[in-house]
Amino acid sequence: MLGRMINYLLVILHTRLFGPAELAAQVQLYAFAGVALVVYTFGMETGFFRYARLKEDRATYYNLILSAVIVVSIGLSVLLFINAASIAQYLGYPQDVRLVKWFAWIIAADAIVSIPFAKLRLEEKSVKFVAIRLGTILLLVALNLLFLVVFPSISQGEYLAVLKPLVDRFYFPYLGADYIIVANLIASVAAIFLLWKELVVFRFKLSWTLFKPVWIYAFPILIMNLGGIINLMFDRIFLKEMLPDGFYPGRTTEEAVGIYGQCFKLSIFMNLAIQAFKYAAEPFFFIKGVDKNAPPVFARVMKWFIIICSLMWVAISVNLDVLAHLFLRQKIYHEGVFVVPWLLAGFLFLGIYYNLAAWFKLTDKTAYGTYFSVTGAVVVIVLNYLLVPRLGYLGCAVAFAASSFTMMVLCYLFGQKYYPVPYHLMSAVGYLTVSGIVIYLTSRWTISENLITSFLGHSLLLGLCFLGVLLMEKKELASLLKRS
Numbered sequence: 001m002l003g004r005m006i007n008y009l010l011v012i013l014h015t016r017l018f019g020p021a022e023l024a025a026q027v028q029l030y031a032f033a034g035v036a037l038v039v040y041t042f043g044m045e046t047g048f049f050r051y052a053r054l055k056e057d058r059a060t061y062y063n064l065i066l067s068a069v070i071v072v073s074i075g076l077s078v079l080l081f082i083n084a085a086s087i088a089q090y091l092g093y094p095q096d097v098r099l100v101k102w103f104a105w106i107i108a109a110d111a112i113v114s115i116p117f118a119k120l121r122l123e124e125k126s127v128k129f130v131a132i133r134l135g136t137i138l139l140l141v142a143l144n145l146l147f148l149v150v151f152p153s154i155s156q157g158e159y160l161a162v163l164k165p166l167v168d169r170f171y172f173p174y175l176g177a178d179y180i181i182v183a184n185l186i187a188s189v190a191a192i193f194l195l196w197k198e199l200v201v202f203r204f205k206l207s208w209t210l211f212k213p214v215w216i217y218a219f220p221i222l223i224m225n226l227g228g229i230i231n232l233m234f235d236r237i238f239l240k241e242m243l244p245d246g247f248y249p250g251r252t253t254e255e256a257v258g259i260y261g262q263c264f265k266l267s268i269f270m271n272l273a274i275q276a277f278k279y280a281a282e283p284f285f286f287i288k289g290v291d292k293n294a295p296p297v298f299a300r301v302m303k304w305f306i307i308i309c310s311l312m313w314v315a316i317s318v319n320l321d322v323l324a325h326l327f328l329r330q331k332i333y334h335e336g337v338f339v340v341p342w343l344l345a346g347f348l349f350l351g352i353y354y355n356l357a358a359w360f361k362l363t364d365k366t367a368y369g370t371y372f373s374v375t376g377a378v379v380v381i382v383l384n385y386l387l388v389p390r391l392g393y394l395g396c397a398v399a400f401a402a403s404s405f406t407m408m409v410l411c412y413l414f415g416q417k418y419y420p421v422p423y424h425l426m427s428a429v430g431y432l433t434v435s436g437i438v439i440y441l442t443s444r445w446t447i448s449e450n451l452i453t454s455f456l457g458h459s460l461l462l463g464l465c466f467l468g469v470l471l472m473e474k475k476e477l478a479s480l481l482k483r484s
Helices: 002-008 010-017 020-041 044-051 055-082 084-091 094-122 126-155 161-170 173-194 196-200 208-242 253-288 294-318 320-327 331-356 358-362 367-391 393-418 425-444 451-472 474-483
Strands: none
Touching: 002 010, 002 126, 002 253, 010 126, 010 173, 010 253, 010 320, 020 055, 020 084, 020 094, 020 173, 020 208, 020 253, 044 055, 044 094, 044 208, 055 084, 055 094, 055 208, 084 094, 094 126, 094 173, 094 196, 126 161, 126 173, 173 196, 208 253, 208 367, 208 393, 253 294, 253 320, 253 331, 253 358, 253 393, 294 320, 294 331, 294 425, 294 451, 320 331, 320 451, 331 358, 331 393, 331 425, 358 367, 358 393, 367 393, 425 451, 451 474
């Protein structure tokens, strides 16, 4: 989570140096890369966890699964590389063929290292896992600073003039924002070298007899992951295609894509909290699930998850002016911040869905996870095509929230049939409704254009919400304090 937050800080640098049109192609290509990575790994991480659990089987399935991922990754990336010009033309960025080629190898590298990383997790080598992850992220940040700040300054003679001849030999100013992708490519390849101990023991091995059961096990996971990633990425992949020309007066379609892509990143705060919860909650659900008293415990976990995330939803939404000023350095990006509360709501509903999903994992009815993910993907696709021509990129945010809400409701309804949990339904509806009303009223009433005054006023509002929670939950809080 720390690594993701450090990586996120690059938004400040990128939005200060480049306008939305310059970042539009990257917004779309990163979304494509997210979907492609699911295809490249095709559920093999989970397959590895399943079949390599026993130490005596670990080397065999490590070699087998990594071999399969390498073959698929290199094969698909060669196809992408060969057809880069056609892909760039189709996306509407014919001048960015080199970006498509670079992304082809970024995706391949990220897919290949996913299995060695899974091996580290399975062997509980958490320190090494974290060290390499953080190391590659810090390298990425350093390379961004080097390519986008240090080298340009030296090349322009602002300082360290003695290094200018050397820098000018391998720094090309015309690449501009493309250096963001160059930095990513170097960092992705570096991860391969950092995992050399896991790769040096690898032996190429292909056997359909051994691989067939792994593929049968992983295929539903591939479909489920595809549904989930489409729900997250579809808007940024196809916004350029769906948005009518001239929808935003004085803004090109590329600028609209760039604005939405960077504003989307403000919702990462909620997403990070949810991912942190998933890491902690999944093992807890499996351990506690064998206990006959588990359902009431799960209900309490859900209740406090909703309370905390609702407060986060309010805190971020009412302070968007401050956050936009801090993270989105050019004013043009601020035009799209009104979509962020919808995106936060989408991630909140998705977090509740992950919480509810414990039932189909505990009852071995994982096929329902596939059904829910595919349903969410269908909803997000249909609503994007219906809403974007009418609402612009707000339609993307609404579609994501509606899709996540649909998955949440379906998971709750089926869960109550197969694994009943006495969730505090009225409490959940109440907190979510009050949060939505507070956010709506704040959006209609700006306290002050002065950021400090605005922050103080919004902090007072958030404090009142927090006080309301304390008053509503004082009995349970008192009980929890007594137990501690």
